[in-house]
Amino acid sequence: MxxxxxxxxxxxxxxxxTPNESNFEIKTDSISLSIPRGSGVVIVKxxxxxxxxxxxNRMKESSPSQNAISFSARINLGEAIDAFGxxxxxxxxxxxxxxxxxxxxxxxxxxxxxxxxxxxxxKLELIGFPLSxxxxxxxxxxxxxYGGFFEVCKPKKGEKVFVSAASGSxxxxxxxxxxxxxxxxxxCAGTNQKVELLKEKIGFDDAFNYKEEPDLNLALKRYFPxxxxxxxxxxxxxxxxxxxxxxxxxxxxxxxxxxxxxxDTNKRAAPNMLDIIYKRITIKGFLAADYMNVYADFISxxxxxxxxxxxxxxxxxxxxxxxxxxxFVGLFRGDNVGKKIVKISED
Numbered sequence: 001m002x003x004x005x006x007x008x009x010x011x012x013x014x015x016x017x018t019p020n021e022s023n024f025e026i027k028t029d030s031i032s033l034s035i036p037r038g039s040g041v042v043i044v045k046x047x048x049x050x051x052x053x054x055x056x057n058r059m060k061e062s063s064p065s066q067n068a069i070s071f072s073a074r075i076n077l078g079e080a081i082d083a084f085g086x087x088x089x090x091x092x093x094x095x096x097x098x099x100x101x102x103x104x105x106x107x108x109x110x111x112x113x114x115x116x117x118x119x120x121x122x123k124l125e126l127i128g129f130p131l132s133x134x135x136x137x138x139x140x141x142x143x144x145x146y147g148g149f150f151e152v153c154k155p156k157k158g159e160k161v162f163v164s165a166a167s168g169s170x171x172x173x174x175x176x177x178x179x180x181x182x183x184x185x186x187x188c189a190g191t192n193q194k195v196e197l198l199k200e201k202i203g204f205d206d207a208f209n210y211k212e213e214p215d216l217n218l219a220l221k222r223y224f225p226x227x228x229x230x231x232x233x234x235x236x237x238x239x240x241x242x243x244x245x246x247x248x249x250x251x252x253x254x255x256x257x258x259x260x261x262x263x264d265t266n267k268r269a270a271p272n273m274l275d276i277i278y279k280r281i282t283i284k285g286f287l288a289a290d291y292m293n294v295y296a297d298f299i300s301x302x303x304x305x306x307x308x309x310x311x312x313x314x315x316x317x318x319x320x321x322x323x324x325x326x327x328f329v330g331l332f333r334g335d336n337v338g339k340k341i342v343k344i345s346e347d
């Protein structure tokens with residue numbers, strides 16, 4: 001029976017503001033890589049882990065999101081943090097999984113995960129792409145962009161689309177789906193380098209650095225002289241207010257995230273309600289899990305776009321378990337370009 005050390009990441013305290021690396025700790029336990037028959041569990045070696053802003057709400061002492069779905073439940077102090085990941089089965093006492101199977105689902109920020117709950121774990125069917133794609137462009141980031149844009153925002157060809165946090169894991173894909181569909185797309189990001197990336201590589205019609213705009217309302221008037229039809233919101237607060245004030249009649253807002261509020265609970269968007277009434281604006285929040293009904297279409301369409309070179313995959317990969325805290329903290333400084341992923345170990 002092989003026993004190895006297993007390193008994993010925990011939070012030392014609940015994080016109610018901006019996270020920093022001192023909030024995290026790497027612990028080590030011993031783990032047997034052989035499972036006693038009858039235990040019904042699976043041991044998975046983690047290969048890749050997804051890094052996502054919503055995880056911060058799980059690290060707070062309390063958040064309304066923690067009671068929404070199982071994926072958003074609170075992470076308790078000293079417990080290994082879990083996240084969406086890709087791994088390889090080391091040993092299994094479950095009929096659906098066997099040794100060496102590649103799997104995708106909820107794994108821990110750890111070198112090895114002992115999986116008891118199988119509703120969140122699936123065999124990974126390889127379709128010719130890097131493993132990392134399956135937790136990014138072909139994972140929940142991609143489904144969030146696809147479902148949010150097509151099912152929530154309900155675009156029409158030629159409409160004008162604004163995307164905030166447009167160089168992030170979801171925003172860059174929304175912009176690309178919108179362009180491929182035939183919309184006019186403007187995004188905003190937090191550095192000039194990201195702005196250039198959006199325009200030169202990702203194919204946005206235009207983009208701007210929101211940190212250089214003293215008045216977001218006037219900025220959006222400049223970029224959308226004929227108004228905004230669709231706003232895909234990743235940040236909330238002042239950006240949402242400015243977008244609503246520049247929206248056209250029957251405008252749609254898909255609210256994917258409010259990262260500005262994750263670290264500052266005093267920030268609240270206060271859009272002009274008269275605009276919402278008289279322009280008949282629809283604002284809808286959503287989760288990726290709401291759109292599993294379009295999952296097959298999402299995978300098929302996105303795979304075709306990647307293979308044809310029409311859709312660019314933006315990944316920002318760090319290496320090693322030790323890099324997990326810094327990778328997560330960096331999300332809230334805007335360090336990442338595209339989907340943030342940590343490669344935990346070699347396959």
